[in-house]
Amino acid sequence: xxxxxxxxxxxxxxxxxxxxxxxxxxxxxxxxxxxxxxxxxxxxxxxxxxxxxxxxxxxxxxxxxxxxxxxxxxxxxxxxxxxxxxxxxxxxxxxxxxxxxxxxxxxxxxxxxxxxxxxxxxxxxxxxxxxxxxxxxxxxxxxxxxxxxxxxxxxxxxx
Amino acid sequence: xxxxxxxxxxxxxxxxxxxxxxxxxxxxxxxxxxxxxxxxxxxxxxxxxxxxxxxxxxxxxxxxxxxxxxxxxxxxxxxxxxxxxxxxxxxxxxxxxxxxxxxxxxxxxxxxxxxxxxxxxxxxxxxxxxxxxxxxxxxxxxxxxxxxxxxxxxxxxxxxxxxxxxxxxxxxxxxxxxxxxxxxxxxxxxxxxxxxxxxxxxxxxxxxxxxxxxxxxxxxxxxxxxxxxxxxxxxxxxxxxxxxxxxxxxxxxxxxxxxxxxxxxxxxxxxxxxxxxxxxxxxxxxxxxxxxxxxxxxxxxxxxxxxxxxxxxxxxxxxxxxxxxxxxxxxxxxxxxxxxxxxxxxxxxxxxxxxxxxxxxxxxxxxxxxxxxxxxxxxxxxxxxxxxxxx
Numbered sequence: 001x002x003x004x005x006x007x008x009x010x011x012x013x014x015x016x017x018x019x020x021x022x023x024x025x026x027x028x029x030x031x032x033x034x035x036x037x038x039x040x041x042x043x044x045x046x047x048x049x050x051x052x053x054x055x056x057x058x059x060x061x062x063x064x065x066x067x068x069x070x071x072x073x074x075x076x077x078x079x080x081x082x083x084x085x086x087x088x089x090x091x092x093x094x095x096x097x098x099x100x101x102x103x104x105x106x107x108x109x110x111x112x113x114x115x116x117x118x119x120x121x122x123x124x125x126x127x128x129x130x131x132x133x134x135x136x137x138x139x140x141x142x143x144x145x146x147x148x149x150x151x152x153x154x155x156x157x158x159x
Numbered sequence: 160x161x162x163x164x165x166x167x168x169x170x171x172x173x174x175x176x177x178x179x180x181x182x183x184x185x186x187x188x189x190x191x192x193x194x195x196x197x198x199x200x201x202x203x204x205x206x207x208x209x210x211x212x213x214x215x216x217x218x219x220x221x222x223x224x225x226x227x228x229x230x231x232x233x234x235x236x237x238x239x240x241x242x243x244x245x246x247x248x249x250x251x252x253x254x255x256x257x258x259x260x261x262x263x264x265x266x267x268x269x270x271x272x273x274x275x276x277x278x279x280x281x282x283x284x285x286x287x288x289x290x291x292x293x294x295x296x297x298x299x300x301x302x303x304x305x306x307x308x309x310x311x312x313x314x315x316x317x318x319x320x321x322x323x324x325x326x327x328x329x330x331x332x333x334x335x336x337x338x339x340x341x342x343x344x345x346x347x348x349x350x351x352x353x354x355x356x357x358x359x360x361x362x363x364x365x366x367x368x369x370x371x372x373x374x375x376x377x378x379x380x381x382x383x384x385x386x387x388x389x390x391x392x393x394x395x396x397x398x399x400x401x402x403x404x405x406x407x408x409x410x411x412x413x414x415x416x417x418x419x420x421x422x423x424x425x426x427x428x429x430x431x432x433x434x435x436x437x438x439x440x441x442x443x444x445x446x447x448x449x450x451x452x453x454x455x456x457x458x459x460x461x462x463x464x465x466x467x468x469x470x471x472x473x474x475x476x477x478x479x480x481x482x483x484x485x486x487x488x489x490x491x492x493x494x495x496x497x498x499x500x501x502x503x504x505x506x507x508x509x510x511x512x513x514x515x516x517x518x519x520x521x522x523x524x525x526x527x528x529x530x531x532x533x534x535x536x537x538x539x540x541x542x543x544x545x546x547x548x549x550x
Binding site for chain 2: 022150
C-alpha cells in the first residue's frame with residue numbers, strides 16, 4: 001500500500017495497468033486498493049501542480065502568522081475551523097514557537113489579501129494578532145523545482 | 160605518414176565496439192527513446208555534488224596519494240566490512256582508481272604474461288575482452304545460457320580450463336543480462352578456482368542494484384576466496400556517478416602494490432574532486448541510493464511485464480538495470496532487430512551480440528529511463544513487431 005501511495009503521490013495520472021505492473025499486482029487489486037484508500041480519506045485529492053505565473057496569471061501568496069487565545073475544551077481546533085473554511089485559505093497549520101497558526105492564502109492582488117486579513121481573519125474572536133509576509137518568488141513547491149534546468153545529458157547509446 | 164601501418168598490432172586486433180554504429184544512427188535522429196544507455200538517468204544526488212563544490216572552494220585541487228585519499232580508503236574498507244564482513248587494510252589492500260575500467264585494465268596488466276588465458280563468461284561488459292587482449296592475455300569465452308538465467312556454473316567453466324588458465328573474470332549482477340549469482344553456484348565456482356589455482360577478478364559494480372529480495376554475495380566473502388580475489392567496485396551505478404570516473408580495487412597487498420605501480424606511472428591518482436565526492440557518497444549517500452534502487456525496481460517490473468505482453472520472451476532479471484529479451488522468434492538477427500527498430504520506430508537499444516557471440520538472438524534494454532519513456536518505448540516496440548516483423 002505504501003508503495004502504491006508513493007507512486008500516486010509522485011504522479012497521480014499513472015494508469016492502473018502501469019501501477020499494477022510496477023507493483024507486481026493485478027489491475028483489479030490495485031483498483032480496489034485505490035478505492036479503499038480514497039474511502040478511508042488516506043487519499044484526499046488528486047491536485048495538479050500548476051505554474052500559474054508561466055500561464056500568465058499574477059497570483060499573490062501570503063503567509064500569515066496568527067496568534068490566538070485557545071479556548072477551553074476545543075483548544076485551537078474551533079478557531080482553526082473558522083479559518084480553514086474560507087476558500088481563500090490554501091493551507092493551515094498549528095505551529096510550535098512564537099506564533100500559533102500558520103495560514104497560507106492566495107489572492108489576485110495585495111489588496112485582495114489585505115482585505116481578507118483585515119476584514120475576515122483579524123476580526124475572528126480569539127485571534128490576538130496577525131503578521132503577514134508576501135511570497136516573492138517560488139523556487140520549489142511540493143517537491144517540484146519550478147524552473148528546473150537539469151535535463152538528461154547522457155549519450156543516446158553507451159555500453 | 161601512413162598512420163594505418165603504424166598502429167600497434169595489439170590495438171588493431173581489437174574489434175571496434177558494436178555499440179558505436181547505433182550511436183551514430185541514433186545521434187542523427189530526433190525523438191529517439193533510448194533504452195540503450197548503460198548508466199543511471201538520475202543526476203548524482205545533490206549532497207554529493209555539493210560536497211565536491213565545497214571541496215573546490217576549500218582548495219582541494221592537488222594530487223592525492225597514489226592509492227587515493229586515506230579517508231576514502233577507510234570509508235571503502237568499512238563499507239565492505241559492514242556489508243560483506245570482510246576486513247581489508249585501508250593502507251595496503253585498497254587502490255582508488257579511475258572507475259572500474261581502470262582497475263580492470265591495471266589488474267590484467269599486473270597479472271597476465273603473454274599467452275595466459277582468462278576465462279570470461281559471456282555475454283559480458285564490452286571492455287573485458289579488450290582489457291585482456293591489450294594486456295597480452297588470451298580470452299577464453301565461456302557462453303552462458305538463458306535456461307540458467309545467464310548464470311555461469313563451475314561445470315561449464317571446467318570445459319574451458321587449461322594449464323594456461325590464470326584468471327577467471329566475472330561480473331555479476333551482469334551487464335547486459337541483469338543476471339545475478341546465487342550463493343550455492345558461487346560456492347562451487349570458488350571450489351573450482353581453488354582447484355585450478357585461479358585468480359578471480361570480480362567486478363561487482365552493480366552489487367547494490369538487486370531486486371526481488373535477492374542477496375548479493377561478494378565473491379571475496381566466500382570461504383578462502385579473499386586472498387584469491389581482486390574485488391572491483393565503484394560509485395558509478397549505485398550513486399549515479401558515472402561521469403566522475405571513480406572506482407576501487409581491493410585485494411592482497413602484493414597485487415595492490417603491483418597495480419599501484421602501473422597506476423602511479425599512468426594515472427598518478429584518481430581526480431581529487433571525485434574522491435571527495437565519493438567520501439560523501441559513502442558517508443551519507445545510502446538513503447539516496449536506496450531510493451533510486453526502489454525506483455529501478457518498479458521500472459524493472461513494468462518493462463518485464465511489457466516485454467512479455469508484446470510477446471518477447473525474457474527471464475526475470477534480478478540485478479543491474481537491464482533486461483535481455485530474446486528476439487529469436489522474430490527471425491531477425493540482433494543487429495537487424497536493433498537497426499530496423501531504430502529506423503522504423505526510433506527506439507534505441509543494443510544488440511546482444513555486442514556483448515559476445517552468445518548474446519546473438521537477444522537485445523539489451525536499459526530501464527534506467529523514466530516510466531513514461533519506458534511505456535512509450537514498449538508501445539513503439541509493439542508497433543514495430545506488428546508492422547515490420549509479424550506482418
